Amino acid sequence: MLTLIQDNQQLTLLISLIVFVMVFLWTLQHSAIAYGDKLQARLFEYGRALATKFEIKQRLAKFKVSHPKLYHFFWQRLNIEHFYGLPLTALVLVMGYILSLFIGLVEDVVTSDSIVAIDHFVSQQMSVLSDSVVIDFFILITSLGSTPTTALVILLTSILCWMIAQRYLIVGLLIATIGSTAFTYLSKLLFQRDRPLDILLLEQTYSFPSGHATISIALYGFIAYLAVRFGKQFITQIRVVALTVFLCILIGLSRIVLNEHYLSDVMGGYLVGTLWLTVAISVMEWLTAKDKINWEVTWSSSRVYFVWFSVLSVLIATVIYANLSQFPLLQ
Incomplete structure (x- = not known):
């Protein structure tokens, strides 16, 4: 057994x-389902205790008297009763933080920081797996982020949004996908980073950031957002999020295993996808505040059947694309 592991170190580490990741996500999912309500109640309890200890209410009252305009401005930013308050503030902070992370990653890549050395080391290790049995699996996974497959997903999602008479959802879908795709394309042209030497599948574009990683977060993340928003049960919502995160991780990992991208390319793609996903969600929540979107939709049998038809169609199309467009490149 030890000999087998030693002879297949890269494969063992990959598995x-x-x-x-599966165990970690399952643990988070289980913890959120089992202890989510208790944790939320405990956090509110600690918050009230800290407010009492530091006399926050008294200090706020004094600040309101001494600086009424500034107090009103900050209070509006923290108001949870409307979208322009705490929800918008949180979304802007998230977008700013993600953008700063992306800028920092770009700086590391451009200046050939330690991340570049890690990139090449990981790429060399993945080259050993070029003849491994896992390659076929990851080609199927990476096909979920291909242009034909994602275009089909966007089309079917748009049709579903039209069927349930929530056409404004298509706006968010297009913002997430077209925005992230355009941003990624321009970034590739700007940085012009070459792909790894031992690339398995032919690609015509530059390496940084990864388009597959970007679209996986932007597209499948937005669909998960829709599922959570339409969902009624907390358990189902948590499971949808966990499954989507796992899928996005697999798609990003497939780009590294197939040596289509460096590790930092995938990280950059995740950040770009998350940035545009946040923008799309912000727009959706703004439209919700304007009563343009109704999340209380009745899911008739025909609509549910269309959802399952869409899932099955995407899976079949993915297998067909992988076999016709991807696998022949390895021969």
Whole structure:
């Protein structure tokens, strides 16, 4: 057994990584379902205790008297009763933080910081797996982020939004996908980073950031957002999020295993996708505040059947695309 592991160190580490991610996500999912309500109540309790200890109410009252305009401005930013308050503030802060992370990553890549050395080391390790049995699996996974497959997903999602008479949702879908795709394309032209030497599948574009990683977060993340928003049960919502995160991780990992991208390319793609997903969600919540979107939709049998038809169609199309456009490149 030890000899087998030693002879297949890269494959063992890869499988161990996937198992670790699965266990980690399952643990988070289980903890959120089992202890989510208790944790929320405990946090509110601690918040009230801290407010009492530091006399926050008294200090706020004094600040309101001494600086009424500034107090009103900050209070509006923290108001949870309307979208332009705390929800918009949180979304702007998230977008700013993600953008700063992306800028920092770009700086590391451009200046050939330590991340570049890690990129090449990981790429060399993945080259050993070029003849491994896992390559076929990851080609199927990476096909979920291909242009034909994602275009089909966007089309079917748009049709579903039209069927349920929530056409404004298509706006958010297009913002997430077209915005992230255009941003990624321009970034590739700007940085012009070459792909790894031992690339398995032919690609015509530059490497940074990864378009597959970007679209996986932007597209499948937006669909998960829709599922959570339309969902009624907290357990189902948590499971949808966990499954989507796992899918996005697999798609990003497939780009590294197939040596289509460096590790930092995938990280950059995740950040770009998350940025545009946040923008799309912000627009959706703004339209919701304007009563343009109704999340209390009745899911008739025909609509549910269309959802399952769409899922099955995407899976079949993915297999067909992988076999006709991807696998022949390895021969």
